[in-house]
Amino acid sequence: MATDADILTAARTQLTQYLRRKGMRRTPERIAILDRLFAGDRHLQADELRALLDSDGYHLSLSTVYSTLKVLVEAGLARMHRFGGEQPAQYERVVPDSPAGHYHLVCTACGRISEVTDSSLSLRQITRRHYSSFEPAYCMVYVYGTCYRCLKRMRREQRRRLDSSGKTRTPHSPSKPK
């Protein structure tokens, strides 16, 4: 039932504690980046995050964004993803103490990401069945495939290809041969 405000508060607290524990400083830049990352649950690239902060009137350097994101990841407040391999890293907030696992549907055609929360795929369940020789911290699940949008498009294109290659096989209509 946590509201976004609750989540942000919890995150700020966790960051403050982490920084203190590590003897690091609680700078306004770090707070601002945390706030912006937690303002939504989208995946953000470093430069997107910077652009957002910029349009908020908050100007900071890319290196600061990168270093802070690294801090957030170490503090367990953010997670880094490399979805395609070609595309740049994307960062995602981690809601403190949230028990549910969630995984990512990655469309290999358009790169769009959707998220699925699935309690049956919780960290606990996945990590439980491990050997004692590995101490799991968290897990990530990626399902690669085709999103419905691309499926539709691909079907449309296929149809058109058949229409034009089949010549007059089906005297239907070339419809829009554009």
Added chain:
Amino acid sequence: MATDADILTAARTQLTQYLRRKGMRRTPERIAILDRLFAGDRHLQADELRALLDSDGYHLSLSTVYSTLKVLVEAGLARMHRFGGEQPAQYERVVPDSPAGHYHLVCTACGRISEVTDSSLSLRQITRRHYSSFEPAYCMVYVYGTCYRCLKRMRREQRRRLDSSGKTRTPHSPSKPK
């Protein structure tokens, strides 16, 4: 029960078919790269793969390695991983028609990867519970944590730190201060 030889044969066949279907050429470089990738089930980086081929007396350019790996991924014969985010991409063979899912244990301390085959985490089981709006192709599971080797090391370091900071608090033994 497939032997490595069987697997390689199947992979070669699948590649040949894929290339024919796409109107692409069956060059010796592509075969060599496929063979080398399937010679073991390790994760390989592009330049490692090239080095291996090099030591086999097979010299080819890095760009060829990259472009061929891309082809193999598209043909469903290889998979690309970006484990840490910082480290370069690693490639892994995909055994044709192998039903079992396997996931990766990634040590966040040393970067070492181990693989776990787990039939209860098969693609089928994971993808079954999706909406109809996404057509899954394959999935990847990463469990991040600490491997036993690093756990041991970290415990050792922690102990040493306590020993030296705690002064003579517990007059036990520094045991092996090595």
Added chain:
DNA sequence: CTTAGTGCAAAGCGTTTGCATGCGA
């Protein structure tokens, strides 16, 4: 004979680093 594939070198691009300055504790 045609044209996709290869090799080489250079470009590209996300990310990191070095260093001078600024600011939190």
Added chain:
DNA sequence: TCGCATGCAAACGCTTTGCACTAAG
């Protein structure tokens, strides 16, 4: 005041690209 954090620009490293040459079909 002390030393970590920031900003800038340059460096870095993996990957891609452009182009001339080679070879598969």
